[in-house]
Amino acid sequence: MDAYTIVWSDMMMLRRRFAKYLLTTLLSPLLYLWLLDGGLAGA
Amino acid sequence: MSVNGTGYLEFVVPGIIALTAMTTSFNGAGTRLNTDRLFFRSFDECLMAPISSLSLLAGKAIIGVYRGLVSSIAFLLVAMLIAPGIHIGPLFVLSLLLTCLIFSFLGVLAALLASTHEDMATFSSLILLPMTFLGGTFFSLSQLPLALKMALYLLPLTHCSMCLRAAALGGSFPWWSLMGMAAFLLAFSLASMAVLKRLSV
Numbered sequence: 001m002d003a004y005t006i007v008w009s010d011m012m013m014l015r016r017r018f019a020k021y022l023l024t025t026l027l028s029p030l031l032y033l034w035l036l037d038g039g040l041a042g043a
Numbered sequence: 044m045s046v047n048g049t050g051y052l053e054f055v056v057p058g059i060i061a062l063t064a065m066t067t068s069f070n071g072a073g074t075r076l077n078t079d080r081l082f083f084r085s086f087d088e089c090l091m092a093p094i095s096s097l098s099l100l101a102g103k104a105i106i107g108v109y110r111g112l113v114s115s116i117a118f119l120l121v122a123m124l125i126a127p128g129i130h131i132g133p134l135f136v137l138s139l140l141l142t143c144l145i146f147s148f149l150g151v152l153a154a155l156l157a158s159t160h161e162d163m164a165t166f167s168s169l170i171l172l173p174m175t176f177l178g179g180t181f182f183s184l185s186q187l188p189l190a191l192k193m194a195l196y197l198l199p200l201t202h203c204s205m206c207l208r209a210a211a212l213g214g215s216f217p218w219w220s221l222m223g224m225a226a227f228l229l230a231f232s233l234a235s236m237a238v239l240k241r242l243s244v
Contacts, residue, residue: 002094006102007109010075014110025114026121029063033122036055036181 046183049212053126057207058180060115060122064142065200067114069171072107073150077163080154090243100151100235107147108140115139128212135210141224142203148231149199155238179204199227 014021046054080086089099123129153166178200184192195201202220209216 002098003102003105005094006089006099007105010106011109014106021110022113022117025063025067025110026117028066029059029114029118030121032059032062033052033056033118033125037052037125 047185047214050126050128053128053212054183054208055181056122056126056129057211058204060119060139060211061142061178061200061203061207062175062180063118064111064115064139065146065174065203066171068107068111068143068146069150069153069167070107071110071150072104072147073154073163075106076103076151076154077157077160081157081160096236096239096243100232100239103151104144104147104232104235107150108143111143111147112139115143130211130213132210134216135207138203138206138210138221138224141221141228142207145199145203145224145228145231148228148235152231152235152238155235155242174198174200177201196223199224202227 045051076086079089119129119131153163157163157166177195178198179195180200184195184201184205187195202217202223205217205220206224208214
């Protein structure tokens with residue numbers, strides 16, 4: 001249960017910046033998808 | 044363009060999910076721990092607190108897993124609009140969870156071993172970046188020469204991509220790759236525990 005205490009502070013920080021976090025982590029996979037869809041998949 | 048009888052887009056989506064899970068779990072656990080340890084010096088207080096090493100390690104890894112799952116699921120929701128042929132079942136969820144766990148523990152291990160912030164960047168450049176392109180994320184390993192294929196099986200991302208792809212596209216599931224993932228998870232968690240014990244002495 002002590003693990004929950006360790007996780008808590010990080011979860012609080014993540015909750016505060018959730019939208020920014022999601023946007024930054026989704027950017028590169030979506031770019032990969034977009035480029036591969038428009039490039040190689042269309043070949 | 045098709046790979047192994049599937050459209051390339053449907054083929055590549057599970058690979059990108061493995062890639063997303065890898066980078067976000069590694070950075071979510073590793074970069075945060077590295078900053079806490081070397082910049083804020085707050086990790087020393089965690090070491091002195093009456094918390095077991097196992098709980099400390101698990102806590103630091105869980106945040107990486109959580110971040111990895113959030114990013115992967117968000118990407119999956121978008122990807123399913125473009126490639127609706129992807130099947131989400133229990134094996135896919137298990138593979139995704141294992142992927143996040145493996146790279147979260149690898150991030151914790153790298154952060155515990157690093158003595159400067161540059162060490163983390165070096166680790167990412169030398170280990171994660173080559174794995175991104177060689178781990179079977181964008182291509183099928185079946186088209187490679189045997190020697191190269193064997194070398195790529197040494198990378199954890201290769202097994203993660205194979206398991207996620209087989210689970211998502213409904214092919215025969217590579218159980219031995221799942222065993223490989225479990226072995227990588229065990230190795231990284233035991234190594235992290237050993238380094239943490241050494242730090243807390």
